[in-house]
Amino acid sequence: GAVVSQHPSWVICKSGTSVKIECRSLDFQATTMFWYRQFPKQSLMLMATSNEGSKATYEQGVEKDKFLINHASLTLSTLTVTSAHPEDSSFYICSARLGGGQETQYFGPGTRLLVL
Amino acid sequence: QKEVEQNSGPLSVPEGAIASLNCTYSDRGSQSFFWYRQYSGKSPELIMSIYSNGDKEDGRFTAQLNKASQYVSLLIRDSQPSDSATYLCAVEGPGGYNKLIFGAGTRLAVHP
Numbered sequence: 001g002a003v004v005s006q007h008p009s010w011v012i013c014k015s016g017t018s019v020k021i022e023c024r025s026l027d028f029q030a031t032t033m034f035w036y037r038q039f040p041k042q043s044l045m046l047m048a049t050s051n052e053g054s055k056a057t058y059e060q061g062v063e064k065d066k067f068l069i070n071h072a073s074l075t076l077s078t079l080t081v082t083s084a085h086p087e088d089s090s091f092y093i094c095s096a097r098l099g100g101g102q103e104t105q106y107f108g109p110g111t112r113l114l115v116l
Numbered sequence: 117q118k119e120v121e122q123n124s125g126p127l128s129v130p131e132g133a134i135a136s137l138n139c140t141y142s143d144r145g146s147q148s149f150f151w152y153r154q155y156s157g158k159s160p161e162l163i164m165s166i167y168s169n170g171d172k173e174d175g176r177f178t179a180q181l182n183k184a185s186q187y188v189s190l191l192i193r194d195s196q197p198s199d200s201a202t203y204l205c206a207v208e209g210p211g212g213y214n215k216l217i218f219g220a221g222t223r224l225a226v227h228p
Contacts, residue, residue, distance in 0.1 A: 044218045105150075
């Protein structure tokens, strides 16, 4: 149980284009999902908390107009990197919280983004 | 002071030995603690969660929590080369709100 998927697993795009990444909880409903970014040899950096049916909460320094988050259902959250630039190239990982009073987060496999 | 601190390592142990990974945290009100393992190029996977003081064992893994000292550790018995990875300590964020605060991770290398 507690499986989280992400799609796509990797994407290469041209500078200036937008990229959408999907995060799905496959066997449970997740009222809260999280989006992280990880640069090589660095730790996870929380970008935003995504709550179903409400606006995402962004961490300090993360541009909400650049990283659009939508959590339209209890099993799906999307992250759209708008007008991507090479410095946005990173490993984007989502996680979903099991809920029911448990804080446990289960991670998706991640999406590797390369912006040329 | 960082909210969650871990020694970056690498921690090198021989195969079959006990690996001891340590983590300290700053928010005395934290109630939930987690250990994740991350292989190079992969996303983190949950190893253990612990909520009460004391030890919690799961197979070769034992998590230890001491809230008075704001300290959580992970012991790996009979370490295997396949245990070589970065181990991330995560602590429930200030005030709850479901956020986890991650340490920078400790890189473990188990050599044959």
